[in-house]
Amino acid sequence: MDWDKLRIFHAVADAGSLTHAGDSLNLSQSAVSRQIRGLEDQLGISLFHRHARGLILTEQGELLFEATAEMARKLDIAEARMRDSEEQVVGELRVTATTGFGTLWLVPRLTKLYSMYPDLKINLILEERVLDLPMREADMAIRMKEPSQSDLIRRRLLNIRMRLYATRQYLSQAGRPLTVPDLSRHRIICQDPTVPQVTAGKLLVQQLLETSPRSLLMVNNYFGVLQAVLNNVGIGVLPDYLTVDFPQLVRVFDDVESADVPVFLAFPEELRSSRRIIVFRDFVVDEIQAYRRSLGTQP
Missing domain, CATH: 3.40.190.10 (Periplasmic binding protein-like II)
Known part of the structure; x- marks a missing residue:
């Protein structure tokens, strides 16, 4: 298959629109449309149902989109590894956390991290929804429960109530x-x-x-x-x-509280050698230890 056509197909499937995909690719709508038609002719199948409100993937299109999504995920990982070096920490790190913990505990401490790594770009995704780390919806997560996926490295940071x-x-x-x-x-x-x-x-x-x-x-x-x-x-x-x-x-009360809520840090196994992952993990662990020391507990 033509790799360029697959790249354009993935953008169209992700956007659900020729126009939006063209904007992201810096191509005209007609150029995007020609590439999609060419790929469909090459494969001998229809990849999209076309209607007035946009495009919907056919069953065959969904199978191809799954494949291109996996390709994009692996390319992202390869790019992250190539950008990382022992001397510098650059590029984007996507971190997901709950709104409360991310806003009230994590964000106020990031000044220390940026002072050490001023070129680091953090995309902080704060929401209660659990993002899929193996599918690279984020690179790292701080979650209020232990992750269920087996292919994640996880570390219990602390318990809260x-x-x-x-x-x-x-x-x-x-x-x-x-x-x-x-x-x-x-x-x-x-x-x-x-x-x-x-x-x-x-x-x-x-x-x-x-x-x-x-x-x-x-x-x-x-x-x-x-x-x-x-x-x-x-x-x-x-x-x-x-x-x-x-x-x-x-x-207010010494004896009214919730059950323990475990806080875990997790990231995909395949990113364990990423410098961005390592420095962010070490930063969070150090800050958790400092927090526990301030309470008079052992790190």
Whole structure:
């Protein structure tokens, strides 16, 4: 098969449009269309169903797209390995993490990493959806559960728990609850238990909502919950790793918390020698150890 035609086919299949694929390839729509027609003639099959709203892959087209996607993944890996060197760390590293951990713990610490490797480009993908590392949706992940794929290198970083926090100002104004039923006289700030989040946090929220709090503020991520707590809106459900960076947080109950939530770092086996992977892994591990030392625990 013609490699150039396959490259253009992959772009069209990925974009679902001749025009969008042409824009990404710096080719005209007519040039892209000719290449696709040529590939279909060469193979003797139709690769796309064409309709007014765009293109849909045929069954044969889907098989070819799977093959070109695997080719693209391997080329990305080869390019990453060729760009890496023992002296320099350059190029893009795609890291996925949950919105809360990525925004509240990881991002504030990246200044240290960039000071050591100023040419490193990090594409940080913050969302609750678990991206497919073997299919190269990301190069590395920080996840709130152990990855299930067998072809990943993984390292358990720490365990976290969700707890109840407020500010001293809020507690002095609204009164400090002494028992869980006392929460009925307070405003609870939490994530909606129906939105994607770690199961342990969701179960704790469901338990707290059974107290029928006087008022409620639901936010779809921990960044919003934290901002509300810091601004004295109420008592919030937050991960315990925030107490080091936000000492103004006061734990409300000593015996109310979620089950342990393991935090794992993972990346594909085939990237284990990548310099970008190595330096980012070592950076995160060092920062986790510094965090644990600040709590008086062993790294």
